[in-house]
Amino acid sequence: xNRQLTIFPIPKAGKISLVVAPRGVxxxxxxxxxxxxxxxxxxxxxxxxxxxxxxxxxxxRQHTHQVKDVLKQVMLSRAFTCYQMTAxxxxxxxxxxxxxxxxxxxxxxxxxxxxxxxxRLLDNSLNLLRRISEGAxxxxxxxxRATPTGEDQQFLAPLLETAQDIxxxxxxxxxxxxxxxx
Amino acid sequence: MPExxxxxxxxxxxxxxxxxxxxxxxxGMRWRLSQSFPITFYALGKDAELRALWQHLKDRPREISxxxxxxxxxxxxxxxTVLAVTINNPYEARKIFQQTAxxxxxxxxxxxxxxISLRFAASTGAFPxxxxxxxxDELHHLKEITVLEDAWTLKSTPIPLQILSLSxxxxxxxxxxxxxxxxxxxxTYHFDLRTWRPxxxxxxxxxxxxxxxxxxxxxxxxxxxxxxxxxxxxYHIPLGxxxxxxxxxxxxxxxxxxxxxxxxxxGQQIHLFGRCHIDRQNAVLxxxxxxxxxxxxxxxxxxxxxxxxRVSPGTGISSIEMVTALRQGILVPWQKQQAEMLKxxxxxxxxDQGGLVYQPRIGVHKKVAEIDFVSLYPAIMVHFxxxxxxxxxxxxxxxxxPALGLAIDxxxxxxxPKALRPLLEKxxxxxKHLASTPTWDPYRKxxxxxxxxxxxxxxxxxxxxxxxxxxFGRIEAHQAVTAYGREALxxxxxxxxxxxxxxxQLYVDGLWVQHPDKTQPEEIEPxxxxxxxxxxxxxSLDGIYRWVVFVGSRQNKKRPVANRYFGVFQDGSIKVRGxxxxxxxxTPFVSDAQMHLLExxxxxxxxxxxxxxxxxxxxxxxxxxxxxxVGLSDLLVRQRLGRKLEAYRTLSPAARAVLQLQAAGxxxxxxxxxxxxxxxxxxxxxxxxxxxxxxPRTVDVERYQRLLLRAAGIVLESWGLDxxxxxxKVLSDASQLTLPVPRKQHPLKHSRNxxxxxxxxxxxxxxxxxx
Numbered sequence: 007x008n009r010q011l012t013i014f015p016i017p018k019a020g021k022i023s024l025v026v027a028p029r030g031v032x033x034x035x036x037x038x039x040x041x042x043x044x045x046x047x048x049x050x051x052x053x054x055x056x057x058x059x060x061x062x063x064x065x066x067r068q069h070t071h072q073v074k075d076v077l078k079q080v081m082l083s084r085a086f087t088c089y090q091m092t093a094x095x096x097x098x099x100x101x102x103x104x105x106x107x108x109x110x111x112x113x114x115x116x117x118x119x120x121x122x123x124x125x126r127l128l129d130n131s132l133n134l135l136r137r138i139s140e141g142a143x144x145x146x147x148x149x150x151r152a153t154p155t156g157e158d159q160q161f162l163a164p165l166l167e168t169a170q171d172i173x174x175x176x177x178x179x180x181x182x183x184x185x186x187x188x
Numbered sequence: 189m190p191e192x193x194x195x196x197x198x199x200x201x202x203x204x205x206x207x208x209x210x211x212x213x214x215x216g217m218r219w220r221l222s223q224s225f226p227i228t229f230y231a232l233g234k235d236a237e238l239r240a241l242w243q244h245l246k247d248r249p250r251e252i253s254x255x256x257x258x259x260x261x262x263x264x265x266x267x268x269t270v271l272a273v274t275i276n277n278p279y280e281a282r283k284i285f286q287q288t289a290x291x292x293x294x295x296x297x298x299x300x301x302x303x304i305s306l307r308f309a310a311s312t313g314a315f316p317x318x319x320x321x322x323x324x325d326e327l328h329h330l331k332e333i334t335v336l337e338d339a340w341t342l343k344s345t346p347i348p349l350q351i352l353s354l355s356x357x358x359x360x361x362x363x364x365x366x367x368x369x370x371x372x373x374x375x376t377y378h379f380d381l382r383t384w385r386p387x388x389x390x391x392x393x394x395x396x397x398x399x400x401x402x403x404x405x406x407x408x409x410x411x412x413x414x415x416x417x418x419x420x421x422x423y424h425i426p427l428g429x430x431x432x433x434x435x436x437x438x439x440x441x442x443x444x445x446x447x448x449x450x451x452x453x454x455g456q457q458i459h460l461f462g463r464c465h466i467d468r469q470n471a472v473l474x475x476x477x478x479x480x481x482x483x484x485x486x487x488x489x490x491x492x493x494x495x496x497x498r499v500s501p502g503t504g505i506s507s508i509e510m511v512t513a514l515r516q517g518i519l520v521p522w523q524k525q526q527a528e529m530l531k532x533x534x535x536x537x538x539x540d541q542g543g544l545v546y547q548p549r550i551g552v553h554k555k556v557a558e559i560d561f562v563s564l565y566p567a568i569m570v571h572f573x574x575x576x577x578x579x580x581x582x583x584x585x586x587x588x589x590p591a592l593g594l595a596i597d598x599x600x601x602x603x604x605p606k607a608l609r610p611l612l613e614k615x616x617x618x619x620k621h622l623a624s625t626p627t628w629d630p631y632r633k634x635x636x637x638x639x640x641x642x643x644x645x646x647x648x649x650x651x652x653x654x655x656x657x658x659x660f661g662r663i664e665a666h667q668a669v670t671a672y673g674r675e676a677l678x679x680x681x682x683x684x685x686x687x688x689x690x691x692x693q694l695y696v697d698g699l700w701v702q703h704p705d706k707t708q709p710e711e712i713e714p715x716x717x718x719x720x721x722x723x724x725x726x727x728s729l730d731g732i733y734r735w736v737v738f739v740g741s742r743q744n745k746k747r748p749v750a751n752r753y754f755g756v757f758q759d760g761s762i763k764v765r766g767x768x769x770x771x772x773x774x775t776p777f778v779s780d781a782q783m784h785l786l787e788x789x790x791x792x793x794x795x796x797x798x799x800x801x802x803x804x805x806x807x808x809x810x811x812x813x814x815x816x817x818v819g820l821s822d823l824l825v826r827q828r829l830g831r832k833l834e835a836y837r838t839l840s841p842a843a844r845a846v847l848q849l850q851a852a853g854x855x856x857x858x859x860x861x862x863x864x865x866x867x868x869x870x871x872x873x874x875x876x877x878x879x880x881x882x883x884p885r886t887v888d889v890e891r892y893q894r895l896l897l898r899a900a901g902i903v904l905e906s907w908g909l910d911x912x913x914x915x916x917k918v919l920s921d922a923s924q925l926t927l928p929v930p931r932k933q934h935p936l937k938h939s940r941n942x943x944x945x946x947x948x949x950x951x952x953x954x955x956x957x958x959x
Contacts, residue, residue: 049530059536078532084663086656090527118657126293155837 014038014173017104017114017143018114021136024169025147025164031175033061034091039106042143043079047103050093054109054149061064088127095134099182101160105157107135111148111161121157128161150176190324192219193336195347197401198492200432200461201279208432210462211322212348212401220432220462223330227278227307229285230259230519231269233295238271240860241292241361251276252284254311259298259801260518262603262660263526263576269549270298270519279297289522294483298519306507309490310514313338316492316782317483317848319345325861331335340610342617343631347483352400356381356818360411361854362877368412370861372398374439383840387872391416395428402464402493403429404479409467413437422565431462444859447500453859457498463592464494473644478632481641485826488645489613501648502655508645509660512607521659529581529665538591543696544674547748548738552795552906553692555707556700556755558730558763559716561676562619564697566612574653575602589668590675603660607651617728646801673697676723679933683718693738694751695828731757737906738765745910754903756790768899772861777822777892782899789903796907803909806900806918809922813892816884823892824876826861840850841866845875852878881951 013034017023025031042048043066050057059077066076066179071079081103085091091113099106110131112122148165151158166172207225224620228788231241245252255272273288275281276493285300309315313335323332330850337344352372356365368387370377372394379387405412416438420427430435440457455470468474471482474497486496489504490511496504513520524901527858531539558688561567568574572587573596580595585646587596618639625632652658654666673696689701706712712729719727736755741747752766769782788802789795812818827842833850836843845864846856854877856862863876868890874882897918901911909917 050533055535057536059533062533077530077534081530082533082536083528083530085527087524089523089525092658093525094527123293152837158496 015171016041017106017145019102019141019143020139021144021170022139022168023143023173024069024165025143025175026150026166026175027147027173027175028150028152031147032056032058035106035108036061038067038145039080040076042106043076043144044069044102047079047081048078049098049103049105049117050082050108051091051098051105051110052082052108054087054112055084055090056109056149057082057084080109085113087120088116088124088131092127092131092134095131095138098134098138100138100141102142105135105145107140107144107146108157109149110146111158111165114161115157123162126166132164134166142177189326190219190221191322192217193319193321194317196217196316196320196333197463198464199305199308199316200683201277201281203279206277206279207222207304207460209707210431218399218401218431219324219328219346221324221328221330224276225276225278225279225304225513226253226276226310227304228272228274229281229300229522230257230272230296231288231292231295231296232261232268232270232519233292237292237295241288243273243521244291245273245288245856251280260423260516262513262518262519262575263662265526268519278307282659296525297522299514300522302510302514302520303491303495303507305492305495306490306511310511310940311749315339315490316486316496317347318487319347319404339490340614342614342621344487348400349402350398350406351402352394352398354408354410360407363879370394372400372811374440375653384419385423385425386417388420388423388427392425392427392775399431400463402466403460405465405467407467407469408465409457409470410442413458415458415464415466416768420483430460431464437460437461442857446856447502447872451859452500453857454498464492466494472500473641476644477640481645482623482636482637484641485930488642502652502658504645505649505652506658506660508611509604509607509612510733513603513660516603516606518603524578524657524659524661526662527908532808535593539593539664539671541674542670544677544694545696545750546691546694547750548693548700550740550746550748551702552735553733553738554701554735555704555880556702556733556736557706557712558690558698558700558733558736559680559712559719559727560698560730561680561723562616562726562941563612563646564676564725564726566646566670568609568669568676569649569653570605570609570612571724572596572668572672573598573602573605574665574672575604576660576665577665577912578602579662579668583699590666590671592664592671594668604649604653604665608646611642611645611649615639615646615897618642618727620737651886676725679722680719680727683722684715687718689715692736693741693750698730719853719865723786731759731761731763733757733763734762734790736763737903739902739905745905754786756786762786767902769897772900773827774824774896775824775892777809778816778895780822781806781896782903785903799904799907799909801917802900802904803914806914808894809896810893813896814889816887818880818892820865820887822886823865824863825866826863828861829856831858841873844871845873848875 008028014025017040025035027127039050039062057093062080063073066073070076083094085094114128135144146165146169148162192213192215194211196209196210198210200208202222207223209223210218211221212370242254245254252276257270258267258273259270267283273880275284289297298958303317312333314320314333318335319336319337321336322330324330329474332384352370356368357367357369358365365381365383368379370379370391379390381387416427438459438461442454442456444451444453457470458465467483482497485504487492489507491504491507568713578597580597587598589596614781621630622635622639625635650669653669654663655661664915677694677699681694684691684699684701689703692700709729709732711926716727716729733755734757736753738748738753741749749766754762754764754767756762764770764786767782768787769779784805785802788798788805792798829842829846833843835844841864842862847864849856864873865876865882866872867874867886868888874886897915898911901909902916904914
């Protein structure tokens, strides 16, 4: 069978793995998530409402017929504000369960919240993540946007400093003009 | 000692007197009263941090009083210990709170940033524009206020508002206005905008003489009032826009935000003190419900009139919920921390669904009844007691939500149902009243507008339950509502099928059913009763169509689209959804023509009989287009700028029009609608608001022709005339009519003499061959 391979290694306890990539990486992340879920419980915190259940189910199906059982191993919660993201990280059990945070910075790039406050909440969140990663595998995906702003970089920098394993992926360049066919 | 009955017009914080209130007396008098109005916010957190906060604030007894207290936390479903911080002067509250929040960022805060009108409504029952009885002392301090009509009264006493209206002769972003029209009490004045001194003197005289309660403007927020204030300062002629002396007008910044997946722009705002200012061009849904609806929103939401005119219905709903929470002693969180419960990914497949849709069959259906649940989602919230605090995570209880691993606690009415119940009841009552009000009744319009305002509030209340910034939103409650909605629609479908109806379509809160023998409203009544019995939710007949057409999607004609249809009811009225006639971005030339075609089809007992006339009409419209007889304003396309210009990879027509405006020194923000014409050559558009006049000869006639034929094809394709056939028929026949005219000159040469206009005498087939 032509199994999908995860391009990222399975995260390990003791360090934070960071994937910096555009939205297209979700498929690969779901493959990695499937690999983790096959081993046991996984917690997913979704900051950008980008969890793709169908892609995950397909990735699981390549390994087992018991898709529903494996899907039940993935515990999901979505955060829509930076307050919620921080509160969720604070509430997570530190019991060795792997934690995957999807599009973590999306909630911190919310212009409705004061900049300093967002920075403070991001610092708090990273501290919490550090604490979680001491006893459990932790991986974070930071989404890169097509037209990044200065703020994107300001919020990405502390995340890059915190992570130990960093994977940076770039979207392929799209040619502005149609390439000649003949 | 003043004692009077009247209406509360405006209220705001004052640095010296606390709270200032302006009233319109029944006797025509205008009253300014004041009241000391201490306000309280609450801090929650760890004991050590609360103690630190207490120590920080305890030395300011003249300004602040502190108390340890218990308040209900709706998300924790229990009373929690809080530090109550009461600030004696409400004017200082915002500053003190901000200082506190900055110094103690790890504490949670509640009741911190609420509008003063909401607090006043919660503590006294009196809301903006409420009819009340007032008692004050000799110093005009408010002593007693009794509400005479509550916000849910169906027929409230009309408010004798004195309205001054100001509007320039032309939209200022389009061209430079030359005069200002001022209207008050049926009198109209025109002031020259080139001579500022007389304008300012005369306007000030009118304001002093009539002392208006409401200044109604066009572009007052974004252009007129800023300009008037600037000129007033330059010429040292104060206008007295505020009724409250010694206060400057209040400015609010422009903003762009996302709402229901669309980007929305709101211009800057200018608010007045002691009287109100509404800019009709910057007011929310003004075209839909005008001043009557805005007053209704103000009354039911407890937001001041000039605020209610400018906030989204979502903010209105939030205000109703906050007033209800304040009255119940429930904490209103400043920043909601509550996130979604951790749930298995498997549950997402069942829980995270929207409304139920059964796609219709494409084509014409005759004698179809459309029945809709009345305000389905709000009705579900009220009927099933759905609120953030009533959702139980452990499904052991009786009231299980269909297909979700959740249950609802029905032991006590939740906050959201409590807030929505009177609103929903008023809307249903108003709908009934409207149905029985004859068309000649002078109050019908007023009722219609107020009903529309209530409808918008109810429409948004469901979305607000899942909205990230909603104070009392909760995603599980949001999911429970759609789960009940799907269940209700399925039960309705079963009831219809059990009674012998054929279901044509299901769409979230409505169903389209057909029965060969049941074609009159009274014959549908038993079905309505049966559905109501099976679901517990109110349902009504929207109407019975003589015929209704469901059209396919633009991308794939064979694929049905649920909310794209048109039809004619038995009373001859037309209902249209999702086609050009309804879309705000289509040109009036196209949408009016499409609507006319529908009217033609509706005018005949059998729509087929209208086809020859329809084709004649399309030819006529194309002829006027080619002859340049269609007004340019009828060819305008108004598209929304979806993002900042630099975010476009390929510039849309709207973005290209914005580039032209930028070159002319005009700025546009995402969310703003950009009017433009399609023109020939590059860049293919002409921004309507450019200082230059468009050249009618450059209009892209071919493109407008295509748009018209496409719109006509959508309407006529069910009778065998899709866009392709219609194009063939209309264009070929048109050329036959003109070809017999003898000419000395070759028609192709002649056509080149009029660049940009396709000569109607040229046979398009010949022209194409020549190219």
